[in-house]
Amino acid sequence: MSIQHxxxxxxxxxxxxxxxxxxxxxxxxxxxxxxxxxxxxxxxxLVVGLVCILxxxxxxxxxxxxxxxxxxxxxxxxxxxxxxxxxxxxxxxVLFFVSFFWAFFHSSLSPAIDIGSCWPPQxxxxxxxxxxxxxxxxxxxxxxxxxxxxHHGLMSSNYDQCKQGLLVTVILGMYFTALQGxxxxxxxxxxxxxxxxxxxxxxxxxxxxxxxxGTSFLFVCLFRxxxxxxxxxxxxxxxxxxxxxHFVDVVWLFLYISIYWWGG
Numbered sequence: 308m309s310i311q312h313x314x315x316x317x318x319x320x321x322x323x324x325x326x327x328x329x330x331x332x333x334x335x336x337x338x339x340x341x342x343x344x345x346x347x348x349x350x351x352x353l354v355v356g357l358v359c360i361l362x363x364x365x366x367x368x369x370x371x372x373x374x375x376x377x378x379x380x381x382x383x384x385x386x387x388x389x390x391x392x393x394x395x396x397x398x399x400x401v402l403f404f405v406s407f408f409w410a411f412f413h414s415s416l417s418p419a420i421d422i423g424s425c426w427p428p429q430x431x432x433x434x435x436x437x438x439x440x441x442x443x444x445x446x447x448x449x450x451x452x453x454x455x456x457x458h459h460g461l462m463s464s465n466y467d468q469c470k471q472g473l474l475v476t477v478i479l480g481m482y483f484t485a486l487q488g489x490x491x492x493x494x495x496x497x498x499x500x501x502x503x504x505x506x507x508x509x510x511x512x513x514x515x516x517x518x519x520x521g522t523s524f525l526f527v528c529l530f531r532x533x534x535x536x537x538x539x540x541x542x543x544x545x546x547x548x549x550x551x552x553h554f555v556d557v558v559w560l561f562l563y564i565s566i567y568w569w570g571g
Contacts, residue, residue: 319385333359333360333363337357337359340352340354381543390547393547394550400554410502411506415570426570443483444560454476457469457473460472461532461537466532469532477525483518484515484519487515517558520551524552525552532545
């Protein structure tokens with residue numbers, strides 16, 4: 308947590324914080340626990356890593372909330388830097404998913420003889436794109452509308468509309484995750500089933516992880532909104548969450564069209 312000092316510049320020079328180094332050790336514990344789970348089927352270290360990550364996240368976000376909401380550290384110049392940071396982060400995420408689409412189209416447009424020179428590979432029973440995938444598409448499109456509705460409510464100082472829009476968006480995000488979990492449970496193939504299984508589960512799985520992260524992001528925003536942290540002119544945390552959620556929506560549309568509909 309930073310203590311605001313008198314200065315002749317509008318920037319925020321943060322004080323020393325324990326959370327970056329503790330977050331790094333928590334991430335190391337998480338990844339080590341993941342590897343241990345893969346090899347020994349023991350989740351004890353993985354759970355410890357998840358708990359450590361969660362504790363670091365809560366306390367780090369608490370400090371940033373104090374700096375931006377109560378201490379006035381997030382001036383216009385700082386907010387501009389945060390916006391550019393979020394834009395560049397989303398751009399890096401776009402390239403992250405481009406690599407998955409590249410792998411998928413590289414394998415599907417010219418199937419190797421190893422998989423029968425056909426796509427999907429022989430023996431793979433794909434999902435019907437007009438069942439759960441289409442429902443999930445409708446859910447994410449609806450969530451994009453509700454988060455926009457919540458943003459308009461905030462900009463018009465309509466507290467209840469913003470609260471309702473955020474709550475509905477969080478519920479839709481959780482519903483999407485539950486349906487994707489059901490889809491994975493009912494899948495007739497695994498990540499080890501040829502290049503189709505690998506590209507399918509890696510692409511849709513990372514998108515599902517982004518949905519979980521985005522839902523958590525929006526839940527924190529809902530909690531902060533209930534505490535009256537956001538105003539018409541000071542709500543970048545909410546704005547960043549909305550940007551991220553729209554990015555998740557757009558990526559899913561490409562996944563649905565290319566992997567579920569065309570690729571299946």
